[in-house]
Amino acid sequence: MPQPSASPPDPADKMAAAEVSFFSKALAGFAKSNSKFEVVCTISRRHVLPTPFPASNISPTPTTASSLPSPLVAPSRQRSQIHNLVILDSSFNPPTRAHMKLATSALVDVRSPLRQPDTPYLSTRLLLLLSVNNADKAPKPASFEQRLTLMLALARDTHVELAALDDPARPLLDVAIDIGLTSEPYFHNKSNAIAVSPFYARPSFPSASVDRPTPDQIFLLGYDTVIRIFDPKYYPKTESPTIPEGLPADATPMQIALTPLMRRARLRVTTRPDDQWGDEAAQQAWVADKVDALGGPTEQWASKIELGAGDSSTQGVSSTVAREASQAGDTEKLSQLVGPEVLARLATLKPYDA
Known part of the structure; x- marks a missing residue:
């Protein structure tokens, strides 16, 4: 009796497996390198949308086009100088529409001619950053290679x-x-590792500007993360610390650690009103009243922090809620919490199934 023929492999499953394999090798290589920072993949618009890409032709699922080049290639450095590096550092467990809104709103603002009227074409890149040594969260339930695959989505x-x-x-x-x-x-150590990396360094050609050896860093953060950044418990006293130029000899461990970060970076912070931290006004007041005192009289840290209310469309959106919806198999709710590409990868990888 003839056996039924096996169904052909699902293209989405094959692509997801290739992505997981790619990032698994990238993680292994990163671990062996003993590096503190590495870019493992770069996704350009041409990897996602066909060219030309007028808005009227944008498809909700553009990556199904077989003619598009694969983004799973070793990244190459940008040939021109990079002026602004927008950094979204998260556990991405999983990435949600709130993550995407943080990134898109920051890029719209940074690239706006109103923000930089004389030079609206200053080069900007977005970095999605995953720490494999998180200070507060263990790597579960999704593996790092699964999270990187979701970050690609x-x-x-x-x-x-x-x-x-x-x-x-x-x-x-x-x-x-x-x-x-x-x-x-x-x-502060992530910022330094990025700053000293050759990947974003000023290109070494004669016409390159010398006033910006590395890009301005713009970190996208939630208010809860800012509270942790300025918590003294993360900055223990050390013997014979290297004190940044301009700080007094009696600078606090926090000032010694954070001053280089605050001199090279801006913090774009989404307020998160709740019972613990108060409403938006209370959070604004805390930054205005406390942060400069923490930094000392010479640094003016508060001026490097931009606070803004979260978008109403992402209220209640969090990775925790997305995990719960994924575990419950509630695809309708999950589709409201994550983007379509992330939704498709969650359906294939099932990282949160019991």
């Missing part, structure tokens, strides 16, 4: 969102999206 969703917001005649939002790994658990 987030990058695709973000490109579609940016293209829909962009002006095809003057595409300010066509930015490269990097996926990076760091072994550093704390923000």
